[in-house]
Amino acid sequence: MPAQSKAQQKAAGAALAAKRGEIDRDELVGASREMYDSMSKAELKELAETKREGLPPKKDG
16 A cells, blocks of 8 residues: 555654664654554555655645
């Protein structure tokens, strides 16, 4: 499932970095913290790898 917005892709990247131990979990806030808690590394990687070109800044709705 590819990211649907640049914000979602960025949050997934932050959550993935925390899962990998590259940043501290306590640095995460908002959507990235929720993604960290509820998604696997594989799911986060898929979202984070989405190309940003053509994505809207934020998801509508």
